[in-house]
Amino acid sequence: MKLAIGPVLYYWDRDTLLNFYDQMADAPVDIIYLGETVCSRRHLLRLQDYLDVAERLVAAGKEVVIATQTLIESEYDVKTLRRIAGNEKFRVEANDMGAVRLLANKTPFVAGSTLNIFNSQTLDLLAGLGATRWVMPVEMSRVALASVLQQRQSTPETEVFAYGRLPLAFSARCFTARHHNLQKDDCQFKCLDYEDGLALKTREGQPFLTLNGIQTQSALVHNLIGELDSLQDAGVDVVRVSPQAHHSGEILRLFRECMEQRLTPAQALSQIEGLMPAASCNGYWHDKPGLEFINR
Amino acid sequence: MQSDKIELVCPAGSLPALKTAIDHGADCVYMGFRDDTNARNFTGLNFSFDNAKEGVRYAHAKGRKVLLALNTYPQADGWQRWKTAIDNAAELGMDAVILADPGLMQYAAKNHPDLRLHLSVQGSATNYEAINFYHEMFGIRRAVVPRVLALAQVEQLMAGTPVEIELFGFGGLCVMVEGRCALSSYATGDSPNTRGVCSPPKSVRWQETPKGLESRLNGILIDRYDPEEKAGYPTLCKGRFDVEGETYYAIEEPTSLNTLELLPKLMSMGIAAIKIEGRQRSPAYVEQVTRVWRQAIDSCRRDTQSFAVKPAWMTELGKVSEGQQQTLGAYYRPWK
Numbered sequence: 001m002k003l004a005i006g007p008v009l010y011y012w013d014r015d016t017l018l019n020f021y022d023q024m025a026d027a028p029v030d031i032i033y034l035g036e037t038v039c040s041r042r043h044l045l046r047l048q049d050y051l052d053v054a055e056r057l058v059a060a061g062k063e064v065v066i067a068t069q070t071l072i073e074s075e076y077d078v079k080t081l082r083r084i085a086g087n088e089k090f091r092v093e094a095n096d097m098g099a100v101r102l103l104a105n106k107t108p109f110v111a112g113s114t115l116n117i118f119n120s121q122t123l124d125l126l127a128g129l130g131a132t133r134w135v136m137p138v139e140m141s142r143v144a145l146a147s148v149l150q151q152r153q154s155t156p157e158t159e160v161f162a163y164g165r166l167p168l169a170f171s172a173r174c175f176t177a178r179h180h181n182l183q184k185d186d187c188q189f190k191c192l193d194y195e196d197g198l199a200l201k202t203r204e205g206q207p208f209l210t211l212n213g214i215q216t217q218s219a220l221v222h223n224l225i226g227e228l229d230s231l232q233d234a235g236v237d238v239v240r241v242s243p244q245a246h247h248s249g250e251i252l253r254l255f256r257e258c259m260e261q262r263l264t265p266a267q268a269l270s271q272i273e274g275l276m277p278a279a280s281c282n283g284y285w286h287d288k289p290g291l292e293f294i295n296r
Numbered sequence: 297m298q299s300d301k302i303e304l305v306c307p308a309g310s311l312p313a314l315k316t317a318i319d320h321g322a323d324c325v326y327m328g329f330r331d332d333t334n335a336r337n338f339t340g341l342n343f344s345f346d347n348a349k350e351g352v353r354y355a356h357a358k359g360r361k362v363l364l365a366l367n368t369y370p371q372a373d374g375w376q377r378w379k380t381a382i383d384n385a386a387e388l389g390m391d392a393v394i395l396a397d398p399g400l401m402q403y404a405a406k407n408h409p410d411l412r413l414h415l416s417v418q419g420s421a422t423n424y425e426a427i428n429f430y431h432e433m434f435g436i437r438r439a440v441v442p443r444v445l446a447l448a449q450v451e452q453l454m455a456g457t458p459v460e461i462e463l464f465g466f467g468g469l470c471v472m473v474e475g476r477c478a479l480s481s482y483a484t485g486d487s488p489n490t491r492g493v494c495s496p497p498k499s500v501r502w503q504e505t506p507k508g509l510e511s512r513l514n515g516i517l518i519d520r521y522d523p524e525e526k527a528g529y530p531t532l533c534k535g536r537f538d539v540e541g542e543t544y545y546a547i548e549e550p551t552s553l554n555t556l557e558l559l560p561k562l563m564s565m566g567i568a569a570i571k572i573e574g575r576q577r578s579p580a581y582v583e584q585v586t587r588v589w590r591q592a593i594d595s596c597r598r599d600t601q602s603f604a605v606k607p608a609w610m611t612e613l614g615k616v617s618e619g620q621q622q623t624l625g626a627y628y629r630p631w632k
Contacts, residue, residue, distance in 0.1 A: 071473055072423040073449050081425070097398075098425030101432070114420070114476055116489060118369040121399030139478045139490055147372035169477040169533075172444030172626045175547060179539050183630055200546055201538040202517040208537065209479070211546070216472070218482055283485070289514060290482035 001232060003255055004031035004159065006242040007067040007093075009167060010212060011191035014044040020243065021053045025060035027249045028256040031238060032057050035067040035084070037095060039174070039213045040077050041187060047083055054090050067093040070114050071170045071214065093135070104129035113137050113161060114170075118144070120151035127154030133238065135159040138166050138222070141287035142234055149235045157237040162224040163251060164242025165197065165210050165217040165278070166290060175211040184214075195245035196277050207278060220281035220291055225272055226265040227285055227296075228258055247275040265296075302562070303569035304593055305363065305462065306586045309341045309576055314351045314362075316579045321590030324361040326394065327351060328492075328575065332374070333381045334365040335418055336575040337492030345384055352388050361391035365575075367416035368492045369397045379403060386411050394440065395419070396475060401434040414462070415439040418488065420475035422449075424456030431459050438462055438568060442473045443553065446629040451565055460568035465555045466585055467573025468618060469625050471533055471548040479532055484514045495531045502527075511535070528618060552617035553625045556589075556610070559596045560603045581616045588612050 005024060008017060024032055034050045034057075036042050045053075054064040066084055069077060084092055085102035094100045095112035103109040111117060111126045111134040123134060136145055138161050149158065161167075176198055177187035197210035197217055207219035224231060224239075231239060239259070241252055251272060258268040269280075283292030306322035308314035317325045328334025330342040343351060348364075355362045364385045370378035378400055385393045386408040393411060395401050396418035404411055413430075417440040421427045430436040438460040441450060454461055470477070474488070481487035484499040499514040509521045511530035518535035521527045528534065533547040553573070555562070562570065570593075572585050588609045596603040614622065625631055 070476070071444070072426070073445060075452055078423055078425060096423070096426055097419075097421060097429045098423045101425045101429035104429075116369050116397070116420075116475060118397070118489070119372050119375055119399050121370070121375065121402065122397055123399075125398055125402055137478075137489070139481045139487060144372045151372065151375075166478070166482065168482050169472040169479050171472045171547075172446075173471055173548070173631070179542075179546065185629070198539060203520055203536060203538055203543055204517050205538070206516065208516060211539065216479065216547070284481070287485075289485040290478070 001228070001236060001259055002030040002238045003028070003252060003259065004033065004238050004240045005029050005248065005252065006161070006164065006240050007033045007035050007037045008243045009038055009215065009217070010195060010197060010243075010245070011039070011042045011044075011189065012195060012245070013192060017045055018053070020248070021057065023249050025057055025062070027252050029062070029241075029252050031063045031065065033065045033067045033093060037067045037070050038215045039191070040069060040074070040080070041184075041189070042191070042213075047080065051087065051090070065091045065093050065110055067112065068095050068099045070095040070112075071172070072096050072098050073172070091132075100126070100129065106130070108132040110159075111135065111156070118148070120148050120153070123148060123152050123156070124154045127156045131156050133157040133159055135161065135240070138168070139284055139290070142230055142285050143287055145236075146234045158235060159238035159240055160224070160231060160236050161222065162231065162239045162241065163255065164222060164244065165219070166222045166284075167215055167217055168209070168290075169216040171214050171216070174214050175216065176213050179211065218281065218290060219278055220293075221276050221278050222282060222284070222290070223272065223276070223280035224282055224285055225255060225258055226269045227282065228255075228265065230285075244277055250275055302567060302593060304586070304589055305569050305571045306582060307467075307572055307575040307577065308351065308582070309336065309574075310579070311343070311347050311351055313575075313579045313582045315354055316583045317586050318355050318358055318360050320583055320586040322360060322586050324363055324391070324569070325351070325355060326363040326365055326571075326575070328365045329381055329384070331377060332368055332371075332492045333378050335367050335416075335488045335492045336365075337368075338497065338576055341576060345388070348384075348388055352390065356389070363392045363394055363414065364388075364390045365394045365416065366400065367394050367396045367418045369489050370400055371490060382408065382411070392438070398430070398433070401430065401436070405434045412437055415459075417442050417464070418475040420473050422453075422473065424453045427453070427457045427459050431457065440464075440571060442475075443470055444473050444626050447558070447561065447565075447627045448629070450627075454565065462569040462571055463555075463562065463567050464553055464573060465562075465570035466589065466613065467552060469548070469551060469553040469623065483516055483532055495529070500530055549621060550618050551621040551623045554610075554613055554617065554622035555624060555627060556592055556613070557605050558624065558627060559592055560600045563596060563600060577616070584612055584616055
């Protein structure tokens, strides 16, 4: 199995983001997804900046994929999408069917998790259009994945979101701006203040969700480091870690050591705990509510 | 597209609701079968094959249309169920099927080329490139657009596609992009995409406590009500939560979408159809909402220039709105 780092889902300032990718150049990771996937107002790195970063990462021996924005609403969004799809150098992760239309039958692409590929018929269809890898929807279980992989006729690589706060929902409304009584069009870029998102708790203090602009994430950290053998058995080719503000490099190292069986799942789980911004969950993989944690 | 032909599409969660909608002026009704092939998979709701047959007969006898929602994503172990549903739709003479899954659209287009395809709101198509993808691949004729676009964005989208556009006009409001929300499965295990339900009733618990009446979803506290407050169904995005020490409706208030005042604009834009949400609601709801919208559309069609929303219409709709509140939602950009 290969190890990937997903696109940064939060809004970090320019230096922080560039430093992060400097670190990734030396991190034990095979594939790096780049680009703004959440909000078109986040502009501290422009597409050209990402393409420059991509060049450096390729020079460092990494596979680079440019990820597209998930919610494409305005003509500006469509134009950006066209520029990404038309870049002739890097593979693109399509996170909306609009992106698929621009890439289909032209260039190989990665079918992102928000395309909702839940069955082999849809997987084969996208593979026929040029998808060389697909990312399973975050809601999908191990059993459902195994069933898709058993029934499919095509052979794109399979990637699973295996670590990080789960990207659960996208909206037109910005919940971070709403929290500050600001309109989205005048959000004052409040997301910059929340490097790992803004915590939403129930009225009795239970951490429930994380607000990240127009995206809503889980409060708990989806963590399959203890399940790598079952990922392998299910036929997963790529394991994705989602970036967090601190310790991403160390988390990748633990995943790598566990994949290479230099750490047992129990050792990896105990070592990763101190590096996480919140407790683990893994319910989705076990066909349970996503927020549950099943300790095998 | 002719704006004076704008269709009123009403919800039919049962045969009585279907007949009520037809009798009160719906141009089309939409329904689902009694399983997880549609996004209102609730106990006691929806149609058996024979019920659906009677519904189609009733509607067609009065010159109206029936649309079938098959708008969940076929799960890997259930392909046969969704496939059979498509075959049944064709056999029943449905006027269109409303789909979200590309694999299922491919099956329908290949095996039932005369079956008209609509793209469900669950397909998350918010731009013309996405809509054109489904049009070119499967020949979809109409797309239902998620409730996240501003009207100006809908206009831009329409300029880029030959596909008819259907908009939500009234009813429960998803603040998230439909098809891209897994909040419900995160909390309960079941979601619209996978099981056709959001915040399912089986996970709901009500509890009187010294602090007030509490609503819980799989144990998670969604809201707590003071004695003078009216309690609402605990849809998880419409609860009150704590963010940085402040307790408020952090995601969305319990409120209904109501676009009645936008009707002249929607008609001049060339919107093909207006959809009323609420297959899970009673025939009484369907009657009230259908009657008001029929009157409003007819009035607007007669004289778009001087169209005015009648206070009586708003009062009627207010009675059946969630939390008795109404909003223009994302169509009104500052809402975002």
